Amino acid sequence: MRANFTQLYLHYVWATWDRLPLITPDIQKLVYAVIIKECEQLKCTVIAVGGIEDHVHLLTGFPVTMSVSD
Numbered sequence: 001m002r003a004n005f006t007q008l009y010l011h012y013v014w015a016t017w018d019r020l021p022l023i024t025p026d027i028q029k030l031v032y033a034v035i036i037k038e039c040e041q042l043k044c045t046v047i048a049v050g051g052i053e054d055h056v057h058l059l060t061g062f063p064v065t066m067s068v069s070d
Contacts, residue, residue: 008062009047013055021053031056042066 016022023031032049035058039046045061062068 006064008064008068010060010062010068012058012060014058015055016053019054023051023053023056 028051035049035056036046039058039060043063043066047059047061049056049058051057
């Protein structure tokens with residue numbers, strides 16, 4: 001018997017104001033930890049998180065029980 005199958009992946013990118021290099025190595029782990037914690041609260045699966053001094057990338061598996069706009 002066939003069943004519905006849905007996978008939704010979202011790629012987020014956040015940039016600092018005016019692309020200033022504000023994400024220094026001493027706060028980088030803290031920024032990533034906060035992002036991961038928020039994803040876990042939303043029941044998203046964090047696949048990858050990373051970036052450099054002026055932006056952050058996040059790839060998540062998004063639950064189908066929640067709308068993207070939420």
